[in-house]
Amino acid sequence: AQSVTQLDSQVPVFEEAPVELRCNYSSSVSVYLFWYVQYPNQGLQLLLKYLSGSTLVKGINGFEAEFNKSQTSFHLRKPSVHISDTAEYFCAVGASGSARQLTFGSGTQLTVLP
Amino acid sequence: GAGVSQSPSNKVTEKGKDVELRCDPISGHTALYWYRQSLGQGLEFLIYFQGNSAPDKSGLPSDRFSAERTGGSVSTLTIQRTQQEDSAVYLCASSRNTGGGEQYFGPGTRLTVT
Numbered sequence: 653a654q655s656v657t658q659l660d661s662q663v664p665v666f667e668e669a670p671v672e673l674r675c676n677y678s679s680s681v682s683v684y685l686f687w688y689v690q691y692p693n694q695g696l697q698l699l700l701k702y703l704s705g706s707t708l709v710k711g712i713n714g715f716e717a718e719f720n721k722s723q724t725s726f727h728l729r730k731p732s733v734h735i736s737d738t739a740e741y742f743c744a745v746g747a748s749g750s751a752r753q754l755t756f757g758s759g760t761q762l763t764v765l766p
Numbered sequence: 767g768a769g770v771s772q773s774p775s776n777k778v779t780e781k782g783k784d785v786e787l788r789c790d791p792i793s794g795h796t797a798l799y800w801y802r803q804s805l806g807q808g809l810e811f812l813i814y815f816q817g818n819s820a821p822d823k824s825g826l827p828s829d830r831f832s833a834e835r836t837g838g839s840v841s842t843l844t845i846q847r848t849q850q851e852d853s854a855v856y857l858c859a860s861s862r863n864t865g866g867g868e869q870y871f872g873p874g875t876r877l878t879v880t
Contacts, residue, residue, distance in 0.1 A: 656808075688871075695770070695857060695871035696809075742808060751797050751816065751867060753825070756809040 654679040654745045658757035665733055666765050673728040673760045675743030682748035685726040687717055690740045690759075699741070702726065703748075713737065738764045768792070770872035772858050778878045779848055787843040787875045791860030798841050799869060800833060803855040812856075815841065848879045 659674040677683065684703050688696040700711025707719040717728045726743060740761050744754040771790045779785050791798050800812040811825040815835045826832070830848075835841040845852055855876050859869040 658808075693873075695873045696859075697871070698868045701868065744809075751861060752822070753799050753801075753811040753814045754809075754869065755811070756801075758806075758808040 654681075654683065654747070654755045656743050656745050656755055656757035658741075658743055658760050660760050661758065662761045662763070664763045664765055667735055668732045670731050671729065671733050671737075671762065673741050673743075673762065675726045675728065675757060677724050677726065677743070677745045679724075679745060679747075684746045684748055685717075685719060686744040686746070686754065687711065687715070687726070687728050688742045688744060688756075689713075690742065692739075696742065699728070733762070733764045735764050735766065737762060770858055770860055770870050772856075772872040772875050774875060775873065776876045776878075778880060781850060781879055782847055784844065784846045785848055785877065787845075787856050787858075787877070789841045789843070789858030789860075789872060791839065791841070791858070792870055793839075795860035795862055795870070796838065797861045797867075797869075798835060799859045799861075800841070800843050801857045801859065803857055803874070805854075809857065812843070845877075848877075850879050853877055853879045 657676045665671045686701045687699040690696050702719045710716045740759045742759050743757040746754045773788045796817045798815040801809040813833045814822040830846045833843045855874040857874045858872045861867045861869045
């Protein structure tokens with residue numbers, strides 16, 4: 653079984669500032685890791701994913717995340733945020749090699765302030 | 767091609783009534799998932815279909831919940847004798863049958879039980 657902890661439920665940040673959204677996971681098996689974004693009244697959209705290989709993965713909209721196996725973390729970062737990045741962000745984990753369901757964290761609301 | 771579609775987008779029902787929620791996955795996707803998103807919560811897995819295999823129903827919260835997938839395509843989630851705690855957004859996703867493949871989400875059905 654897997655579990656995901658998103659340590660911050662809300663993160664306010666000023667426009668053009670850097671941001672880090674934290675995600676820690678636990679699993680008894682090897683994992684795939686994902687970050688999804690949800691804009692108001694919309695479904696989830698994939699930002700980026702880690703399957704294997706390089707631990708630093710780059711996604712859409714200038715976001716990146718780093719897989720740290722020893723710390724069981726997969727934090728999401730962006731060096732300079734825009735107003736349009738305001739949304740809910742979800743970290744998710746799945747069993748490596750499997751197409752089965754994902755386990756999601758409770759989400760982090762990122763609010764970018766002018 | 768079209769993404770995952772869900773209908774209705776909103777459903778208001780009285781406590782004790784039955785409801786049916788529909789999901790049309792992306793053509794060619796063999797895996798289909800139902801999740802529930804309650805206010806301020808992450809996504810809770812409900813059920814997973816993979817091709818013609820028996821579905822994984824391990825996430826269904828009670829026997830009032832059931833789902834079927836006809837012809838390996840369209841899926842219907844049925845909630846019988848709805849309760850107020852069933853109020854949530856029900857999200858459907860589909861993916862190709864490959865480990866680590868992206869799950870594509872529909873816009874969801876917002877269910878309100880009065």
